[in-house]
Amino acid sequence: MVKKYDVENLFKADGDGVVELLRLQPKSAGFYAYLPSSISRALNLNKNDHNLVAFIDDSSNFTYLVVVKDSDLAEQLRPLILEKREKAEVLHRKMREQLQTQQQSEKEAEQNVAYDG
Numbered sequence: 001m002v003k004k005y006d007v008e009n010l011f012k013a014d015g016d017g018v019v020e021l022l023r024l025q026p027k028s029a030g031f032y033a034y035l036p037s038s039i040s041r042a043l044n045l046n047k048n049d050h051n052l053v054a055f056i057d058d059s060s061n062f063t064y065l066v067v068v069k070d071s072d073l074a075e076q077l078r079p080l081i082l083e084k085r086e087k088a089e090v091l092h093r094k095m096r097e098q099l100q101t102q103q104q105s106e107k108e109a110e111q112n113v114a115y116d117g
Contacts, residue, residue, distance in 0.1 A: 021036070024054075031054075054068075
């Protein structure tokens, strides 16, 4: 339960009126989530809470981000996330190989044109 006096401190904006509730930074194994200390206190999180699950819904005119601390759900999703990450890595590697092959073919074609000229 969020206490009333904590809520007042959650929405302190900087000089431009920007409010930071959450910052996601990509890492090799997923994302690092930075939460301001006032948000962490309001959600009763401590520094050892590493299992946050984020849901993004952009099906309407607005984009909604729902962050939930649920260790059981995070553990259940972990195999699915790892499988998707592995598939993405394989696809990325194939695309990189195709690009290198295409670049090599173009380079060879340029060299052939130079020899013919």
